[in-house]
Amino acid sequence: MNIISVGGKVLKYTPDGTPEGVQTDSVGFKMVMNAAQLTSDLTAYYGLGPKYNLYVRNQSTGESHYFIPFIESRDMSFSSKAFAVGNGSALFCHGSNDSIYEISTVNNVKARYYVDFGANRIDPELYQTSPGAAIKIYQHKNVATKLDNLNDTPNFLLFSYLMFHKNDARNVSTQFVMYDKAKKNVLNFQQNCGLFPVRDVTDKKAFISLVSPVQILSDGQKDGVEKQLSDYIKKHHINEESNPLVVVWKMR
Numbered sequence: 480m481n482i483i484s485v486g487g488k489v490l491k492y493t494p495d496g497t498p499e500g501v502q503t504d505s506v507g508f509k510m511v512m513n514a515a516q517l518t519s520d521l522t523a524y525y526g527l528g529p530k531y532n533l534y535v536r537n538q539s540t541g542e543s544h545y546f547i548p549f550i551e552s553r554d555m556s557f558s559s560k561a562f563a564v565g566n567g568s569a570l571f572c573h574g575s576n577d578s579i580y581e582i583s584t585v586n587n588v589k590a591r592y593y594v595d596f597g598a599n600r601i602d603p604e605l606y607q608t609s610p611g612a613a614i615k616i617y618q619h620k621n622v623a624t625k626l627d628n629l630n631d632t633p634n635f636l637l638f639s640y641l642m643f644h645k646n647d648a649r650n651v652s653t654q655f656v657m658y659d660k661a662k663k664n665v666l667n668f669q670q671n672c673g674l675f676p677v678r679d680v681t682d683k684k685a686f687i688s689l690v691s692p693v694q695i696l697s698d699g700q701k702d703g704v705e706k707q708l709s710d711y712i713k714k715h716h717i718n719e720e721s722n723p724l725v726v727v728w729k730m731r
Contacts, residue, residue, distance in 0.1 A: 507545075508534065515562035517569050523582050525561045525573060527554065532573050537585045546588040547573070547580070552610035553603070556625050560676070563631035572626040572638065577603065579626065579638070592636065592658075599623035599642070620645050623654075628676040632684060634660055635730065637677050657730070673705045674728060681727060688726045693719040 482490040491499040508526025515523045524534040528549035536543035554574035563570040570591060571580045577600065581591035599621050605613040616622060622643040630637040636658040644650040655668040655675040668675055673695060674688045681687060695708050696719050708726070711717075717724070 512557045513561040515564050515569050517564060518567050521585060523569060527557060535582060535585050542585050544586050550606045552613055553606040558627040560628045563629040565631060570629055570631050572629050575624045596623040617643050618646055630677050630680055632680050639676055673708050685727050685729050689723040690726050691723050692717050692721050
């Protein structure tokens with residue numbers, strides 16, 4: 480088992496918890512924000528510059544590569560769950576970049592999905608040519624940006640983004656998206672539906688969410704998923720101060 484520290488170290492343990500050693504990578508980031516173990520050998524790191532956003536290393540061979548140039552005005556808004564790991568590969572999102580990348584090998588990273596925010600997008604060239612103008616756009620129109628909470632299954636791609644409402648820096652809402660790959664259909668959810676953000680996936684068909692009882696019990700009138708959760712909480716006499724519920728669920 481490998482545990483990746485914020486400082487970029489890979490702490491190696493046997494299955495029974497005995498330390499095996501430390502692999503120190505010279506990742507070259509100011510700070511490692513997130514990391515993912517793609518295979519037993521392949522590790523990916525997400526960092527905040529100064530030159531790049533992504534570093535991929537083969538722990539066995541020592542081969543490593545940097546990807547995606549760091550643009551300060553775009554990338555300082557970091558993603559907290561930037562990776563979705565599959566079978567030997569991973570998806571990656573970061574900052575205010577509207578692309579989702581696929582990491583397939585130590586030297587192969589490419590854009591897999593592009594999220595088109597339409598009239599609410601910021602022209603990505605502005606972050607390089609005129610960073611000040613990019614920041615001022617938030618004052619003049621609603622802006623959708625900052626991909627996060629990335630999860631991937633054979634059937635669905637899940638992520639969140641932030642909607643910034645013009646002339647009101649405090650009015651920011653989190654939107655959650657499920658993309659149905661087979662139907663090429665996009666489902667949008669609000670944060671208050673109880674199951675978002677999705678924390679992880681199980682067998683690539685079911686989703687894992689953490690649901691706070693106080694969130695469900697303090698909301699007003701409930702329907703759909705929230706009512707199911709509320710009924711369960713009341714039936715099992717769970718109070719507002721209880722630990723979060725681990726909810727495993729599927730889309731039908």
